[in-house]
Each structure stands twice: as structure tokens, then as C-alpha cells.
Amino acid sequence: MTLLAKLNRLLLAVSATALIIIIVVTLADVLSAWLRGRPITGVYEVVETALVYLVFLGIPETFRNDQNITVNVADHFLAPPAIALLRSFGAIIAVCYMALLEWSMISPALDALKFGDFKSESGIPFWFIWAPILLGTAFAIIGSAFVMMRAVRSRASASE
Amino acid sequence: MSIQVIGLVGMIALVALIFLRVPVAMAMGLVGFFGYASINGWSNAATVLGQVPFDMASNYTLVQIPLFIVMGDLAMRSGMSASLFDAARAVFVGVRGAQAFATIGACAAFGSVSGSSVATAATMTRIAMPEMRRTGYDDRLSTGAIACGGSLGILIPPSIPLVIYAIIAEQSVPKLYAAAMIPGLLLTAFYMLSVVPIMALRPSWIPTEHDRMSWPERLRAVAKAWQAAVLFVVVLGGMYLGWFTATEAAAVGAFGAWLMGTLSRRLDLKSTLASFSDAIQTTCMLFTIVFSAVVLTYFVVLTQIPVVLVAWIKEWNVGPVTLMILMMVFYILLGCFLEAFGMLLITVPVFLPVVVQSGFDPIWFGVMLVIVIELGLIHPPVGMNIFVMQAQLPDVPVTRLYQGILAFIPAPMIMLGLLIAFPALAMWLPNFLFPPR
Numbered sequence: 001m002t003l004l005a006k007l008n009r010l011l012l013a014v015s016a017t018a019l020i021i022i023i024v025v026t027l028a029d030v031l032s033a034w035l036r037g038r039p040i041t042g043v044y045e046v047v048e049t050a051l052v053y054l055v056f057l058g059i060p061e062t063f064r065n066d067q068n069i070t071v072n073v074a075d076h077f078l079a080p081p082a083i084a085l086l087r088s089f090g091a092i093i094a095v096c097y098m099a100l101l102e103w104s105m106i107s108p109a110l111d112a113l114k115f116g117d118f119k120s121e122s123g124i125p126f127w128f129i130w131a132p133i134l135l136g137t138a139f140a141i142i143g144s145a146f147v148m149m150r151a152v153r154s155r156a157s158a159s160e
Numbered sequence: 161m162s163i164q165v166i167g168l169v170g171m172i173a174l175v176a177l178i179f180l181r182v183p184v185a186m187a188m189g190l191v192g193f194f195g196y197a198s199i200n201g202w203s204n205a206a207t208v209l210g211q212v213p214f215d216m217a218s219n220y221t222l223v224q225i226p227l228f229i230v231m232g233d234l235a236m237r238s239g240m241s242a243s244l245f246d247a248a249r250a251v252f253v254g255v256r257g258a259q260a261f262a263t264i265g266a267c268a269a270f271g272s273v274s275g276s277s278v279a280t281a282a283t284m285t286r287i288a289m290p291e292m293r294r295t296g297y298d299d300r301l302s303t304g305a306i307a308c309g310g311s312l313g314i315l316i317p318p319s320i321p322l323v324i325y326a327i328i329a330e331q332s333v334p335k336l337y338a339a340a341m342i343p344g345l346l347l348t349a350f351y352m353l354s355v356v357p358i359m360a361l362r363p364s365w366i367p368t369e370h371d372r373m374s375w376p377e378r379l380r381a382v383a384k385a386w387q388a389a390v391l392f393v394v395v396l397g398g399m400y401l402g403w404f405t406a407t408e409a410a411a412v413g414a415f416g417a418w419l420m421g422t423l424s425r426r427l428d429l430k431s432t433l434a435s436f437s438d439a440i441q442t443t444c445m446l447f448t449i450v451f452s453a454v455v456l457t458y459f460v461v462l463t464q465i466p467v468v469l470v471a472w473i474k475e476w477n478v479g480p481v482t483l484m485i486l487m488m489v490f491y492i493l494l495g496c497f498l499e500a501f502g503m504l505l506i507t508v509p510v511f512l513p514v515v516v517q518s519g520f521d522p523i524w525f526g527v528m529l530v531i532v533i534e535l536g537l538i539h540p541p542v543g544m545n546i547f548v549m550q551a552q553l554p555d556v557p558v559t560r561l562y563q564g565i566l567a568f569i570p571a572p573m574i575m576l577g578l579l580i581a582f583p584a585l586a587m588w589l590p591n592f593l594f595p596p597r
Binding site: 012015016019020022023026027029030034044047048049051052054055056058059061062065067068069070071072073074083086087089090093094096097100101103104105106107108129130133137 | 177178179180181182183184185186187189190193206207209210211213214217218219220222223226227230403404407408411412414415433436437439440441443444445447448449498499501502
């Protein structure tokens with residue numbers, strides 16, 4: 001297993017923990033509403049924060065496994081070298097898009113850190129939510145680059 | 161260049177990128193970003209792109225998506241799908257075409273705990289296909305029944321596309337689930353009825369039924385499906401009885417599926433972790449599309465394309481029913497090229513204002529949309545259910561898979577027609593459960 005795969009697995013484990021937290025905290029809230037007649041304060045915000053961890057720390061593995069939905073209608077009428085070329089093109093665009101996304105998120109993330117914003121009920125600081133977003137997107141860029149290199153290599157072998 | 165022309169160029173670029181094999185999410189996000197930047201400037205576009213993932217990933221309503229996905233996956237791994245198939249077979253045993261009816265019935269039942277068509281089709285291919293082959297059914301009928309029955313997974317609640325539609329269209333998830341219930345059951349019946357003409361026109365596709373079961377055996381088989389029934393009743397019943405919200409219902413369902421699987425010793429730690437991993441990756445793939453679709457929506461709204469479209473349609477002077485029929489034809493054609501979520505996320509921001517202006521209820525439209533998306537899952541060339549089945553049945557050529565589906569295609573068409581003629585089929589239950597004030 002490569003270092004990237006190991007790191008992605010580690011992030012995926014944190015993502016799975018976030019999923020467990022969502023289930024447990026939501027169930028506790030439902031039980032509290034039944035037993036005490038009132039929900040637990042801040043549960044919504046904890047669940048929202050856990051969702052960010054679930055999604056963004058899971059994204060790198062999704063990108064590394066090339067699981068993004070692609071429409072492959074062109075495959076039915078194009079030759080293998082042309083399909084390989086399109087695959088490479090799609091992979092390059094994915095890297096560019098994720099890099100653009102990461103770049104555009106740096107400024108609001110730094111603002112959150114600078115101004116010390118936090119969630120009103122639970123007091124969760126916004127930087128704690130931005131951290132997995134930036135980390136996960138950075139790993140997704142690396143995962144996309146991995147897919148891109150694989151696509152370019154397969155294109156080279158298809159041309160031969 | 162006027163903003164409408166920029167919008168049009170953006171839409172053409174979007175279709176071109178998708179056809180050039182750019183992942184749907186990236187195509188939507190890039191067109192949305194550059195389109196927005198060309199109208200409102202780079203700095204504003206970067207602000208939108210930078211803020212959307214934070215806003216969307218911390219949206220409480222969206223929590224339902226991973227929860228329902230993991231619930232369906234855990235239900236599948238804990239053998240509920242197999243029990244449902246056995247129960248459905250026990251109901252129809254002795255009748256000619258029993259396996260086909262059972263497959264469609266089991267697909268509908270599994271759809272009530274899964275929320276995903278692709279997952280339903282994949283699961284049922286593993287369970288029903290060997291049994292149908294053993295009893296001598298033609299592969300074309302077997303695959304047609306599984307692919308079409310599987311598509312019920314997104315119509316019968318809970319449904320992931322309905323949750324996503326609810327978020328984009330700002331509608332209530334419980335109302336949408338209630339609206340989808342009767343059309344879902346009717347469509348199940350129509351798919352079953354589709355087997356009857358096959359019996360007459362292609363008798364060789366359906367063997368004479370030899371399997372027999374005594375009544376006690378049948379009752380035992382039906383009773384074994386109790387876990388899925390409990391899950392469905394608790395999740396949806398609890399939601400409509402006001403015990404919990406849709407998101408809480410999803411959490412209860414996910415926990416319930418895990419608990420029942422663990423207690424029945426069908427789920428161990430390894431399969432639970434595998435289920436979580438699969439559910440997370442599916443969720444991430446969907447969220448990537450949702451983020452990008454929201455960026456695209458900012459651009460679409462800015463171009464005022466929906467407003468222009470409404471004005472343009474008014475000039476045509478077509479009645480609302482004609483408009484809806486045209487829209488459905490458009491969606492069926494679109495289903496030839498776009499997959500389900502891309503179709504939903506790209507078109508709803510553009511079409512919903514037109515639909516509402518024409519006097520249609522957005523809840524009713526959500527159900528129509530899911531049925532037409534179901535059609536897209538089974539018709540060529542981008543039938544996702546077909547691709548999933550072919551991956552599991554490499555010995556069955558795609559052409560044979562499509563041949564099997566042909567007989568079932570009229571069913572969703574008839575359902576769409578009935579919903580246009582009798583909107584109450586969808587609207588009665590939500591109006592009954594949530595009376596308008």
C-alpha cells in the first residue's frame with residue numbers, strides 16, 4: 001500500500017468516526033426529547049460539524065479511486081487512443097477544479113481563524129470546521145493528480 | 161454580450177464538457193465559476209466557490225444522505241434483501257411468472273429501506289438472478305425485471321434523489337416521501353403487469369412453474385422478512401407520527417439496521433466497517449456533485465435564464481399540460497445523455513420556476529421528476545442500472561439487457577400520464593397527512 005493510500009485510509013477512518021458520532025448524537029437527542037421532553041442543546045451544530053468531517057475526509061479516497069460520475073457516451077463511437085485522451089483531459093480538469101476550489105477556500109478559512117468566529121450554541125470554532133475542508137481538498141487534489149498520471153500513462157500505452 | 165447569451169454559452173459548454181468525459185461535478189463547478197465570474201467578476205466568483213462547500217457540508221438536512229445510504233447498505237449486508245426476495249417468492253409461488261413477480265416485489269420492498277436504485281439493482285442481481293436462471297427464466301426477462309424493479313429504489317421512500325430535490329427546491333422531505341408512496345406502489349404493480357404480455361408474446365422466456373410451497377412454509381418465509389418491515393415502519397411511521405424529523409428517522413434507521421444485523425449475527429465488525437466505507441464514498445461522490453450544482457445554480461440565477469424561459473413559454477401560449485408533456489419528453493431525451501443526479505441538479509434550478517408559474521405543485525413535480533429519472537436509469541445509452549448489472553453479469557451482452565427492458569418501458573410512461581391526468585395520485589397522501597392550513 002502506498003503512503004498516499006495509507007494516509008487516505010487514515011482520513012477515511014476519521015470520516016467513519018464522524019458518521020458514528022452523527023448517529024449516536026442524533027439518537028441521544030431523540031431519546032432526550034422523549035425522556036426529558038427537550039432536545040440536547042447544540043446537537044444540530046455537532047452533527048453539522050461531523051458531517052463536514054465525514055464528507056471532506058472521505059473525499060480523498062473517492063478521488064483516488066476515481067469514483068466521480070462521468071458520462072461515457074463517447075466511448076461507444078471513439079477509438080481507444082481517443083478515449084484515453086479524453087480520460088486524461090477529464091483527469092486534468094478535475095485536478096484544476098479542485099486546485100481552484102482549494103485556492104478560493106483559503107481566504108474565508110483564514111478570515112474564520114482571524115476573527116475567531118464560532119457556532120452560537122455549541123461554541124465550536126469555525127477554524128475547526130475549515131480544517132478538514134482544506135485538508136480533505138488538498139488530499140483530493142493529490143488523489144486527482146494520481147488518477148491523472150494513471151490516465152496519461154494509459155494514454156501513452158494506448159497510443160503505442 | 162448579454163447575460164442570457166453568457167448563460168446559453170455556459171449551458172453549451174457544460175454539455176460539451178460532460179460529453180468530453182469531464183466528471184459531471186467538475187463540469188458543473190467550472191461552468192458555474194467561470195460563468196459567474198464573467199458576469200460578476202472574479203473576486204465575487206471566488207467568494208461563492210469558496211463558501212459553498214462550507215455552507216453545504218454543514219447543512220443539517222443533508223445529513224440524511226449518508227444516513228439513508230448506510231442504512232440501505234447495512235440492510236443489504238445483514239441479509240434483509242435475501243429475506244425480502246424469499247418472502248416475495250413465497251407470495252407468488254405456484255403462479256406462472258412467480259420469480260419475475262417476486263423479483264419486482266422484492267425490489268420495491270428493498271427500495272423501502274435502501275433509497276438507491278443502483279444499490280437495489282446491484283443487490284437483486286446477486287440474489288434473484290441465480291434463482292431465475294435455476295428455474296429456467298430467459299436472461300432477458302430476468303435482467304429486465306431486476307433493472308426496472310431496481311429503479312423503484314429511488315421512488316419508494318426513503319429516496320436520496322427526493323432529499324436532494326427537497327434541498328434544491330426548498331420543499332419538505334416528509335411531504336415528498338408521502339407524495340411518492342402511492343405512485344411507487346402503482347408503478348410496482350405496473351411493472352408486474354408488464355410480465356403478463358411477455359407470457360403471451362414470448363412464452364419461451366417464462367418456464368412453467370414447478371416450485372411448490374405449503375402454506376406454513378409460505379407464512380414462515382414471509383415472516384422472515386420482519387426486519388425490513390420493522391425498519392420501514394419505524395423510520396417512516398416515526399416520521400409521520402411526529403416522533404422524529406426526517407434526519408432523526410434516518411439516524412434511527414441506520415442504527416436499527418446495524419442493530420438487527422448484529423443481533424442476527426449477520427453483521428460483524430468487518431462488514432460494518434466495509435459498509436461505512438462504501439456509504440462514505442458514495443456520499444462523497446454525491447456531495448461533490450451537490451457543491452458544484454449549487455455553484456452552477458448561482459450562475460443560472462444570475463443569467464435570469466429561468467425568467468426568460470418563463471416569458472418565452474408564455475409567448476408560445478401552450479397550456480400547462482402540454483408544457484408538462486414537453487418537459488417530460490425533454491427529460492426522457494436528457495436521460496439518454498446525463499445520469500440521474502446530474503439531470504436533477506442541472507435542470508431543477510432552471511425548470512422549477514417555470515413549473516410553479518404554470519400552476520403545478522413542486523411536490524408533485526418532484527415525484528414526476530424521479531419517475532422520469534428512473535426511466536433514465538434503464539434506457540440507453542446511460543442506463544446506470546444496466547451498467548451495474550453488466551458488471552455483475554459479464555456473460556450477458558448489453559443488447560440482451562436492453563431487449564429485456566423494452567417490455568417494461570411503457571409502465572413508467574403510463575405512470576407519468578396518470579400523474580398528469582390525476583395529480584391527486586401523488587398529492588392526496590401529503591395533503592391528508594399535512595393538511596393545508
